[in-house]
Amino acid sequence: MERDSMDSPRRGGRSEQKLRAIIVGGSIAGLSCAHALLKSGVCRVMVLEKARALTGSSHGAGLGVDAAACEALEDWGLRDKLFLKSKPLDREENRAIDTERKVFITLASDAEYRHRAAQWSELHRILRDSLPPGIVHFDHEAISFEENADGRGIKVTVAEGGNTQSVKEVEGDFIVAADGSMSRTRQYYVPGDKRRYAGYCAWRGVFDYTNEPEIHESIRSIYPDIGHCLYFDISRGTHAVLYELPGKRLNWLWYVNQPEPVLKGNSVTVHPDEDVIARMHEAADRSWVPALAQLIKATPQPFINAIFDRNPLKQLVFKRVVLVGEAAHPTTPHGLRSTNMSILDAQSLGKSLAKWGRDNLDSALGEYEMRRLNATSQQLLFSRHLGSLKQGLLFEPKGSFPWHTADEGMVEGLLQRNMNFFQWRC
Incomplete structure (x- = not known):
């Protein structure tokens, strides 16, 4: 099985000592996280997006x-x-x-x-085109993942071009699940969770x-x-x-x-x-x-x-997997919160990582969850109420x-x- 360059051995160089972040989903939430994690200064980033391109349409949202x-x-x-x-x-x-x-x-x-x-397509283009080359991998679908035995890393199996017979492994320190309202990652950790x-x-x-x-x-x-x-x-x-x-x-x-x-x-x-x-x-x-x-x-x-x-979750972090955006809190559109919560999730995650550094990943993810869980839950429920009211x-x-x-x-x-x-x- 082929291995990705993110799996290269750590040789003590400055870039090699950074946390390896695998972002699943290349929509606005995933690209925002890429910017925020790069800004933190403690992460190397790879974005995996199963679509061949995300360009939006002339009559889109x-x-x-x-x-x-x-x-x-x-x-x-x-x-x-x-x-x-x-x-x-x-x-x-x-x-x-x-x-x-x-x-x-x-x-x-x-x-x-x-x-x-x-x-939507313009904001997505701004986020995408402003990232360094080699960060976003379109036509790459994350089909499964496995936590390392020591609980301090995670392997993602990736299919290129929709071909599940030809796969490779990508190893990282943590996963950011930005795979949307029908998130596979959320379904794995919250089985039976239904959309409303x-x-x-x-x-x-x-x-x-x-x-x-x-x-x-x-x-x-x-x-x-x-x-x-x-x-x-x-x-x-x-x-x-x-x-x-x-x-x-x-x-x-x-x-x-x-x-x-x-x-x-x-x-x-x-x-x-x-x-x-x-x-x-x-x-x-x-x-x-x-x-x-x-x-x-x-x-x-x-x-x-x-x-x-969907109903609010009781947690956003599952060991080395963190939910963001619609994967974390799919919401109705009445408070204009979906995009804004996604961007603020990313900012909060990046700031928490910058504060705690690469040697305190669990503390950084815990702080992200603490900062975002209450705010996103209340905004989701307010948006639900506002739609029912109107x-x-x-x-x-x-x-x-x-x-x-x-x-x-x-x-x-x-x-x-x-x-x-x-x-x-x-």
């Missing part, structure tokens, strides 16, 4: 990067690149929509929101208005702060999200209560046929103000995400719409700033 995550990216020398490829989200605004009269009232807003709006369907799906799309500026003007007439505001429109048993991305693109999501859909494999994405899209267009006219309905109908290739999360699932009958009688405390509860550790710095 938008995301919001909060102030604390921006500070982490600045610490890794990436702030200017992010700001070049993102737009400010300075405000959050929640509005109640009267679907019959097609009017709205503002329920609650936060004028100090301090996020940046970016395309939230009770609704999200239609979503990105619209490029370069050649149709009239649609943007129509949106601006109803959403005057588009370009630096995150809008939530809430109606009976549903809510929509709208914000602008760089490059004259409008990112929208529309959450719909429904039974759990039939999905293929581990995917949570459904690509609907023309009949399903046509029915969605009819529902958009009934549900939203004309400008938003027009935007939804003009968007090519909208798709559906089923919304899942979808009307906390009221009887389900999907009812009490906002016309809501008191000040209820409408304040719509804002993300009520989340524990919001904008928290590691």
Whole structure:
């Protein structure tokens, strides 16, 4: 069996004395960890990603990067690149929509929101292209691992090009499991752990208005702060999200209560046929103000995400294996936490390793777990609550719409700033 260069004997040189970190997963969480561990100064890093490439798509997801995550990216020398490829989200605004009269009232807003709006693929590219050559290994799937008998190292069996007949071993001091919401690593240590369907799906799309500026003007007439505001429109048993991305693109999501859909494999994405899209267009006219309905109908290739999360774990570290990102805390999207928690996981892990040094790995991993477990658990549960609140699932009958009688405390509860550790710095 072939061995990787990370297994080379330690000869006492400075680089040879560094901890060998194997990161499983080359998405935003895994690449953030690569930056953070290199920044710590005590690690050599290898990222294993089973996909041939992770480039995103022209109609892929938008995301919001909060102030604390921006500070982490600045610490890794990436702030200017992010700001070049993102737009400010300075405000959050929640509005109640009267679907019959097609009017709205503002329920609650936060004028100090301090996020940046970016395309998933752009943030991923920034993280990937800023790493030294030879760190990220695409088309490399970690198919199994084995802890050393002395408990002080770990071997990973890797298949290249999807060929499980041709494998090699990589040996490291610890593994960072950044392999997503369907993490094999998590399943190994937490058998029987099931994902939880939230009770609704999200239609979503990105619209490029370069050649149709009239649609943007129509949106601006109803959403005057588009370009630096995150809008939530809430109606009976549903809510929509709208914000602008760089490059004259409008990112929208529309959450719909429904039974759990039939999905293929581990995917949570459904690509609907023309009949399903046509029915969605009819529902958009009934549900939203004309400008938003027009935007939804003009968007090519909208798709559906089923919304899942998992219950919080009681630990994030299992001997020399540490969970980060969606492998640690798959969450619903309502607090914009998935990407931000991933980046802050990475920053916290890197800082803990820098503090404790290569000879105190167990202490470093223990500190990471202590710092992140409570924060991520509370944010996961808040995001779950926020989605249920905005979808009307906390009221009887389900999907009812009490906002016309809501008191000040209820409408304040719509804002993300009520989340524990919001904008928290590691």
